[in-house]
Amino acid sequence: MSHLLKLLTGPEDIGRSRWFWATFVAVCVFLFVYPFWLSEFEATNNAYYLLNVPIALGLALLWGYCGILSFGQVAYFGVAGYVYGIVAGNMIGNAAGPIVGSLCGLAMCALTAAIFGYFVFYGRVQNWIVPILTLVLSLLFETFLGQTAGYQWRVGIVQIGGYNGMTGIPAFQIGQFVVTGYSFYYYVLIIVVIGYLSLRILVNSQYGKVMLALREDPIRTELLGYDIRARQLVVFVIAAVLAGISGLLYVQWGNYITPSQVGLLQASLPVIWVAVGGRESLLAVLLSTCALNWLNYTLSSEGYQYALIIIGALLVAVMLFFPDGIIVTLARELPKRGWRALVGLHKGKAG
Amino acid sequence: MTDPILRTEGLTKNFGGVVATNDVSISVPRGELRCIIGPNGAGKSTLFSLLCGMHRADAGRVLLKGEDVTRLLAFRRVRRGIGLTFQTNRAFHRLSVRQNLNAVLQIMRADRPADADERYRFALDWFGLDPDSEMLAKELPHHRLQWLEIAMVLAAGPDVILLDEPTAGMSSDETLQTGTVLKHLNSSGLTIVVVEHDVAFVRDVAQRITVMHQGRVFAEGTVDEITGHADVRRIYLGQA
Numbered sequence: 001m002s003h004l005l006k007l008l009t010g011p012e013d014i015g016r017s018r019w020f021w022a023t024f025v026a027v028c029v030f031l032f033v034y035p036f037w038l039s040e041f042e043a044t045n046n047a048y049y050l051l052n053v054p055i056a057l058g059l060a061l062l063w064g065y066c067g068i069l070s071f072g073q074v075a076y077f078g079v080a081g082y083v084y085g086i087v088a089g090n091m092i093g094n095a096a097g098p099i100v101g102s103l104c105g106l107a108m109c110a111l112t113a114a115i116f117g118y119f120v121f122y123g124r125v126q127n128w129i130v131p132i133l134t135l136v137l138s139l140l141f142e143t144f145l146g147q148t149a150g151y152q153w154r155v156g157i158v159q160i161g162g163y164n165g166m167t168g169i170p171a172f173q174i175g176q177f178v179v180t181g182y183s184f185y186y187y188v189l190i191i192v193v194i195g196y197l198s199l200r201i202l203v204n205s206q207y208g209k210v211m212l213a214l215r216e217d218p219i220r221t222e223l224l225g226y227d228i229r230a231r232q233l234v235v236f237v238i239a240a241v242l243a244g245i246s247g248l249l250y251v252q253w254g255n256y257i258t259p260s261q262v263g264l265l266q267a268s269l270p271v272i273w274v275a276v277g278g279r280e281s282l283l284a285v286l287l288s289t290c291a292l293n294w295l296n297y298t299l300s301s302e303g304y305q306y307a308l309i310i311i312g313a314l315l316v317a318v319m320l321f322f323p324d325g326i327i328v329t330l331a332r333e334l335p336k337r338g339w340r341a342l343v344g345l346h347k348g349k350a351g
Numbered sequence: 352m353t354d355p356i357l358r359t360e361g362l363t364k365n366f367g368g369v370v371a372t373n374d375v376s377i378s379v380p381r382g383e384l385r386c387i388i389g390p391n392g393a394g395k396s397t398l399f400s401l402l403c404g405m406h407r408a409d410a411g412r413v414l415l416k417g418e419d420v421t422r423l424l425a426f427r428r429v430r431r432g433i434g435l436t437f438q439t440n441r442a443f444h445r446l447s448v449r450q451n452l453n454a455v456l457q458i459m460r461a462d463r464p465a466d467a468d469e470r471y472r473f474a475l476d477w478f479g480l481d482p483d484s485e486m487l488a489k490e491l492p493h494h495r496l497q498w499l500e501i502a503m504v505l506a507a508g509p510d511v512i513l514l515d516e517p518t519a520g521m522s523s524d525e526t527l528q529t530g531t532v533l534k535h536l537n538s539s540g541l542t543i544v545v546v547e548h549d550v551a552f553v554r555d556v557a558q559r560i561t562v563m564h565q566g567r568v569f570a571e572g573t574v575d576e577i578t579g580h581a582d583v584r585r586i587y588l589g590q591a
Contacts, residue, residue, distance in 0.1 A: 213454035216443035224455050225429035225507050
């Protein structure tokens with residue numbers, strides 16, 4: 001237990017002090033309590049801001065901690081969503097359907113990532129080829145799904161639905177208890193908190209220390225005795241399963257999924273969430289993902305047509321002025337330079 | 352005669368049309384401190400990359416502790432007891448000293464040298480490296496960065512280490528200290544093979560010297576034999 005606590009409070013993420021953990025607990029308590037003041041609709045919207053956190057944390061783990069940029073995490077988001085829809089849809093009326101569907105969705109994510117990752121990492125594909133290959137996989141999946149509009153494209157009683165998407169996907173349920181509304185918010189919140197804490201333990205473990213080495217120099221890492229291919233593959237599969245968790249939550253939230261969820265636009269969003277907060281910190285990515293999803297949702301729901309352009313512009317600004325991400329840069333520089341850190345951070349970095 | 356811990360037989364490597372190493376056969380007995388010298392382009396670094404598995408040989412064999420490791424990947428050779436530092440320092444510059452040292456695999460193999468941990472701690476002491484330091488490696492002075500990479504290799508508990516120009520860019524005092532540490536590690540039984548240009552350093556530490564020229568082993572012998580070798584003086588030491 002003390003070993004786990006030591007790993008949890010280890011140095012490989014922002015926030016180690018007692019103050020940080022006191023604030024963390026206070027925020028968690030607040031997040032558990034404040035839906036009492038919200039309508040069920042608002043609680044469900046808040047769940048939406050949170051449900052993309054797992055895919056973003058997975059990308060942070062893969063890119064920020066292990067040095068492998070994947071531009072196609074949404075492929076696994078889609079695999080989990082569609083497989084869940086097919087399995088749970090075919091088991092409709094059976095209380096175990098959503099749980100079986102969820103497990104099948106995540107298993108299929110892991111299998112797809114393991115097969116794809118095997119060829120990538122055991123083929124020693126490195127650097128900028130990996131994001132291109134991952135994006136290609138995602139776009140292939142989107143293209144395939146797009147042509148599944150005909151009646152012949154059904155699995156059991158579930159229509160895949162082409163670009164109209166798969167609709168009527170069952171909500172998650174445990175026994176006879178259907179997780180929706182307020183309970184869905186708590187379900188997502190618990191997954192996000194457990195996911196974040198688990199990943200903190202992982203990055204502070206010996207495995208995490210090797211991930212950092214891999215990020216910095218794979219050849220040097222191999223010459224310290226590590227099978228870097230296997231290490232990269234394992235992290236890739238973990239990230240894919242996390243993306244799959246987001247995919248599951250998404251279809252359980254909205255009860256539908258369309259091929260555009262695995263398209264180019266959606267593929268770019270996790271990269272933006274991770275880059276804006278700072279890819280080398282799980283906490284930064286958690287915060288930026290929630291904030292940017294809130295911003296995007298708020299702008300879109302108020303009829304503002306250019307929400308994604310604003311998000312894209314934010315990415316460009318961050319890359320220019322905070323190449324390590326806003327939150328990570330501030331966390332590093334504020335203790336050293338105070339609020340002057342906000343001025344000319346990029347100049348300081350370049351020097 | 353002591354059994355060779357590291358041996359090559361007819362090791363050959365071509366890069367395109369360029370023959371980097373040509374039929375190189377060397378034998379390093381267990382516990383020896385061997386220096387490999389030669390002009391630039393002689394094939395010294397290529398030989399190291401073939402020994403540790405970064406490159407595959409076109410022909411020939413590499414034997415580590417009597418086992419043919421020619422087809423083994425680099426990480427498997429490391430796990431069998433070989434360690435390497437690069438010509439260009441490849442400690443993890445963006446990570447702290449602590450992170451660099453923590454990243455090393457603590458190989459728990461049956462034949463891990465009993466005093467591997469002692470050697471590692473000795474090196475840390477002499478190099479003045481704090482294993483808990485949060486200082487970024489890139490902020491270390493050059494010589495400490497070189498020492499950090501040597502300490503990382505020692506942390507894995509190797510039987511033989513290959514050091515590619517470990518004193519490059521060091522002052523004479525730092526070079527002297529590096530030599531002192533290497534000699535002590537060697538006296539504790541660690542086999543060390545060093546590629547080096549600094550002749551004074553080589554004279555100080557080497558038990559035997561292998562001279563490479565144009566991808567081949569040109570000469571081999573004790574320090575006195577090599578420094579007295581007329582052809583070696585001509586091609587490498589620059590003396591008539």
